[in-house]
Amino acid sequence: MRECLIIGKPNAGKTLFFLNFAQYLGLRHLWLAAGGPSLPLDRARRELVDDRPHRTLDLNRVVVRVPAGKGRKSTVLTDTAGLGDDINADPAIRQAMARTLRAIREAELILHLVDVAALPGSVSAPGPVDREVAAFARHRGGYAVLANKMDLPEARDGLSRLGEVLPGEPVIPISARLGTGFPRVRAFVRRWL
Numbered sequence: 001m002r003e004c005l006i007i008g009k010p011n012a013g014k015t016l017f018f019l020n021f022a023q024y025l026g027l028r029h030l031w032l033a034a035g036g037p038s039l040p041l042d043r044a045r046r047e048l049v050d051d052r053p054h055r056t057l058d059l060n061r062v063v064v065r066v067p068a069g070k071g072r073k074s075t076v077l078t079d080t081a082g083l084g085d086d087i088n089a090d091p092a093i094r095q096a097m098a099r100t101l102r103a104i105r106e107a108e109l110i111l112h113l114v115d116v117a118a119l120p121g122s123v124s125a126p127g128p129v130d131r132e133v134a135a136f137a138r139h140r141g142g143y144a145v146l147a148n149k150m151d152l153p154e155a156r157d158g159l160s161r162l163g164e165v166l167p168g169e170p171v172i173p174i175s176a177r178l179g180t181g182f183p184r185v186r187a188f189v190r191r192w193l
Ligand SMILES: Nc1nc2c(ncn2[C@@H]2O[C@H](COP(=O)(O)OP(=O)(O)O)[C@@H](O)[C@H]2O)c(=O)[nH]1
Pocket: 008, 009, 010, 011, 012, 013, 014, 015, 016, 017, 048, 049, 050, 051, 053, 054, 055, 056, 082, 148, 149, 150, 151, 152, 174, 175, 176, 177, 178
């Protein structure tokens, strides 16, 4: 089964996108460990989405089914630990970032979230690591930048500045919170399955 990997800086909104996009594709419960208890999505949102950076250290995976032709195709949707601009002092966070980089090498499809509402200089603001990750990830089968948090007023300016950081990349504006842009993301994913 093909893997669709969600990557980006800490606080870009990867985990909220992972949960809400999985729900949009029909998922109702999340299993964080094979054979473990299932977690309803609203509880998963409360427990996993956080405005403190580096709250996601494991790769979290769900199988989702995407309409394709007359039927549906399955893909694994994977949430990852954020890739920060600095080398983090905490070894657990450094190891989590290394796991994300290894996963990028193996995934067929990459959705790169950027927080276009972030103020320049803040932890999630698009920056050098996004440029490097894009250079590394765009050679995978499918690669798209998802400009997130479009529900916030600051996002409009951020979106227009995004070309300075990531020139030439395909960009889909979304709001992980509201689900805006999800039909375009689904169409993009479907093309690569
Ligand atoms: N307004 C708004 N906030 C968002 C959106 N996506 C994520 N957030 C918030 O950004 C913070 C980080 O989200 P999270 O999914 O944990 O980011 P991650 O570190 O990339 O996994 C949380 O406070 C979320 O509620 C969005 O589309 N709009």
